[in-house]
Amino acid sequence: MEIILNAGLGIGSLMFLLLLFKTGKKQEDYFFLCWIVVTLGQIAFYGVTIYRFELRSVWAIATFGLPLLGAPLLFLYILALTGRFVTWKTVLAHLSVYPIYILLLFLIQERDGVVLIASNGLFRLPKNPPVWMQYYAVPLALSALFYCIWDLVLLRKHSQNIVEFFSFHEKVNLRWVNYIVYSYFLLFLVASFLIFGAIHFQLLPIENAFALVGITLCLMLIAFVLYGFRQTAVFSNIDVGRTMDSKVSAAEKASYSKSGLTPSKIETLANQLSTYMEQEKPFLNEDLNLTLLAEQSQISPSYLSQIVNQYFQKNFYDFINQHRVEEAKKRLLSADYRHLSILGIAFDCGFKSKSSFNRYFKKYTGKAPSEFRKK
Structure with a gap:
């Protein structure tokens, strides 16, 4: 499993470099670059805490909470890709949940005199843990579900707008982005099933459950690479949404x-x-x-x-x-x-x-x- 996680890190890093040196980058490209970095961070978190060493306190909280950045960054990417100009105010509004989450967990652990330790892909719980330690992952699950639904709504509206602004579907229908969002939703379901089964029914060791979550994330990143190259919407300078931007509301x-x-x-x-x-x-x-x-x-x-x-x-x-x-x-x-x-x-x-x-x-x-x- 560690080999697959490392392969995902390698492919994701290559994808990042290809897009980084792309000429004429647009706003959506920068969101996508940030999403790649965050996704690589998530994969690295699983690889490190499962197969290498523990993370403690702020480092543990900051890396465990990365999905609170990944989901909104994918949403902002889709928002820009479908023709909306995303303001800094919008960016800050969507990304602010992440630092708030880190700050709250850090302050709560300081108040209760505990140190959060990330091991095997999750926080290690002490005997008789405080109530809040049993629900620390809920914001991540809610964020993933919320943004998956919002992403699909955006893409549905975009597909309805295509026939009003374009004389063709090729390279503007963003069907491949739909696949990525569905894979994100699949990741949410797989993660929920594996973690719930590992914790409550001992279906498999907890470290294997989170390793499989990391592998699913790797596969999603690889799928993004394949669809991106095939459809060329990420790696070329096709202007999908600008035609629709504020022309006919x-x-x-x-x-x-x-x-x-x-x-x-x-x-x-x-x-x-x-x-x-x-x-x-x-x-x-x-x-x-x-x-x-x-x-x-x-x-x-x-x-x-x-x-x-x-x-x-x-x-x-x-x-x-x-x-x-x-x-x-x-x-x-x-x-x-x-x-x-x-x-x-x-x-x-x-x-x-x-x-x-x-x-x-x-x-x-x-x-x-x-x-x-x-x-």
Whole structure:
């Protein structure tokens, strides 16, 4: 088990160095760097206290309480990654629980004349321990559960916003971050089960229980590495959320009646947009988003969103991809494009992947692209 913990430390350290030397780091990258450091600290805590030596007093409290930093740092990372600018006030509000926890435990142990000793992954309890020593881990469990739920709520809102701001899902859906949050929740369940079983039913030695918790944490960190490299959202400079940042708020969408656009003005702008789409074909740009189209068509983002939603009765994703499918239909039947494969036409029409093209083409036409081309 110690080998796996050491492997997790090595892989995590490599990941930290790769991200540290990444150029053009954004706010979310710094949160992620901090999360890696804290996670490595947690893994090191299990490795040291189980296989090396005990930690005492402040050192024991500070390292045992690291999950109170890990959970909020992952939340702040997701918050920034989905387009919110995180202020220092927000950062301090979420991270302040950790120093408060350390200070309270230190003061309580001084008051009661005891010294907290971390051994085998937890605090060693004396005979007839004070009541507070039996519940010292409760804040960590509550924090993990609370932030897991909040993370999932954030990611759900982000997935709902994608169709209103982007014409593609690839590299912006953050599905891989969902996997990380679910693994965090799994870690919480595994830790609770193992520790409860070890303490109350002696299912396994307590040191093995915490070693398994550390291994689960290592596996989660390794999964982050694999998904990060595969999806490239952590290691590249993809700007996932900035398009959505304060361009068209939910309040604006909910109050289209207060936008000042009259029916005649809406129709005029809709015709302007339709003409621009037909003549300039901006949808051929695979990275087209609401902000970019607003700049190109000279229609404000809020007006553009209202026109697409209200006049055309579509979200932005469907509006753009319908134009892409129409263009693909023309090219699939045109002799001028017979030299191109179906996938080549899909890419030329603005689709980022074969799967998204096939899925949306069949949704819109009822036929697969290959079937449509044969007719």
